[in-house]
Amino acid sequence: MTDALTGLPAFSFQWPSMLWLLALVLLLTGAYVWLDARRRRASVPYPTLKTVGLAIRGGARWRRHVAPALMLLALTALIVAIARPQAVMMLPSRIETVVLVIDLSGSMRAQDVQPSRIRAAQRAAKTLLDAQPAGVSVGVVAMAGTAALAQAPIRRKEDVATVIDNLKPQGGTAIGNGLLIALTTLLPQLGSDAAQLLDDDDSPAKAAASRKAAKGQQASPGSTGGADAAKPGSYAAGAIVLFSDGESNAGPAAMQAAQLAAANGVRVYTVGVGTTEGVVLTVDGWSARVKLDEQVLKQVADATGGEYFRLEDANRLKQVYRALNARLAFDKRDQVEITAFFAALGALLAACAGMLSLWWFGRVV
Known part of the structure; x- marks a missing residue:
């Protein structure tokens, strides 16, 4: 079958230059890792308090990383949305x-x-x-x-x-x-x-x-x-x-x-x-x-x-x-902008991060 869209990439961006903003995600990730390591070092002079904190919180230590990770993923999705992604998709041909x-x-x-x-x-x-x-x-x-x-x-x-x-x-x-x-x-x-x-x-x-x-x-x-x-x-x-x-x-x-x-x-x-x-x-x-x-x-x-x-x-x-x-x-191929999908994904991830943080720690991230 011949198709005018055959030579187009399956996934592309209308504003690819906006993807440079993903560097911000890397910086924020690095900053979070540095702050977490600094907090760990600060707790070393007080081993008694550290032991008490572990006893109280039990296995919930990993939870404090979930909300920040979801927020970083949400930011990534929103930046991708800003770049206006588009994909070649099979769509209903509306045959009559x-x-x-x-x-x-x-x-x-x-x-x-x-x-x-x-x-x-x-x-x-x-x-x-x-x-x-x-x-x-x-x-x-x-x-x-x-x-x-x-x-x-x-x-x-x-x-x-x-x-x-x-x-x-x-x-x-x-x-x-x-x-x-x-x-x-x-x-x-x-x-x-x-x-x-x-x-x-x-x-x-x-x-x-x-x-x-x-x-x-x-x-x-x-x-x-x-x-x-x-x-x-x-x-x-x-x-x-x-x-x-x-x-x-x-x-x-x-x-x-x-x-x-x-x-x-x-x-x-x-x-x-x-x-x-x-x-x-x-x-x-x-x-x-x-x-x-x-x-x-x-x-x-x-x-x-x-x-x-x-x-x-x-x-x-x-x-x-x-x-x-x-x-x-489904016999019609067309290039469709899917910005709304990534925007919705970013909003959903941010909402999940806020709700989980509020549920576990009584605060929004």
């Missing part, structure tokens, strides 16, 4: 819409993932659906030899789950079509751009040539969007999740759709369903070995700032869903 693209091609009938690829994809989609917050709208795109919006984005999870359950395998695979339909569902203003890609790919020969050209190279993010192209992954309001075995044989190349998504900042997360070894599938007397084509799925995810996941075993369904849901929920 998720469009699920589910591959319904004939190869999704294969049972190298139990009970079958299509059923495993449906289960994964429904698990991801259930994990979305109530305010997130979820849509479904059915993808086979062509693609169509099976369910417009809505917040009623039960309706979306019903649509997912009713999806049936068909013929052909048009990953590019599926991505374009999902993309225009998120950003309707891209309808003309998507239509142009579809019109430019009106013949099987042209489609094959386009896919062959895209197969050997990584799409350059933002290359379709011109000078005003957004950074890949910068669109935080929505995302696309593609469940497929990656074998595309119709429509525009998947990388063409990925370039358009990248140019508009839309992330596409891809989930590969199946095994790379594949399995021999027999349908209506026709037999062929169908394998998981990870290359195109990885390229689509990388080009758009998303991530690729592999679902080759139904037992790993929860693991994949947790990782994917975590990306959807």
Whole structure:
């Protein structure tokens, strides 16, 4: 995943020159150690009083160091706060819409993932659906030899789950079509751009040539969007999740759709369903070995700032869903000032020092 903040330090300060004040903490620490040693020397000429004091106070000698130590830590935290620290953190992306693209091609009938690829994809989609917050709208795109919006984005999870359950395998695979339909569902203003890609790919020969050209190279993010192209992954309001075995044989190349998504900042997360070894599938007397084509799925995810996941075993369904849901929920890196944290920490340590001193010795430090 590309990120504009990758080169920034994980922790930095806006006013680093203020950190010189930490020398004051060292001076105060040295002064406290010197005064404590001086008090100890002063008690030597009066061994009787020293013995009485130890008998009265017992094991509480260490307590007199706790409050000063906490005060020094509080001062350190406040000085760090003055330097205005900032950190690069993962923040909620405030995602509003998720469009699920589910591959319904004939190869999704294969049972190298139990009970079958299509059923495993449906289960994964429904698990991801259930994990979305109530305010997130979820849509479904059915993808086979062509693609169509099976369910417009809505917040009623039960309706979306019903649509997912009713999806049936068909013929052909048009990953590019599926991505374009999902993309225009998120950003309707891209309808003309998507239509142009579809019109430019009106013949099987042209489609094959386009896919062959895209197969050997990584799409350059933002290359379709011109000078005003957004950074890949910068669109935080929505995302696309593609469940497929990656074998595309119709429509525009998947990388063409990925370039358009990248140019508009839309992330596409891809989930590969199946095994790379594949399995021999027999349908209506026709037999062929169908394998998981990870290359195109990885390229689509990388080009758009998303991530690729592999679902080759139904037992790993929860693991994949947790990782994917975590990306959807927290997928925005930003540099955040954390001065308030250190200021609050300093105030808390100072308050604890005062209360403990008052409790043990009847005075505030």
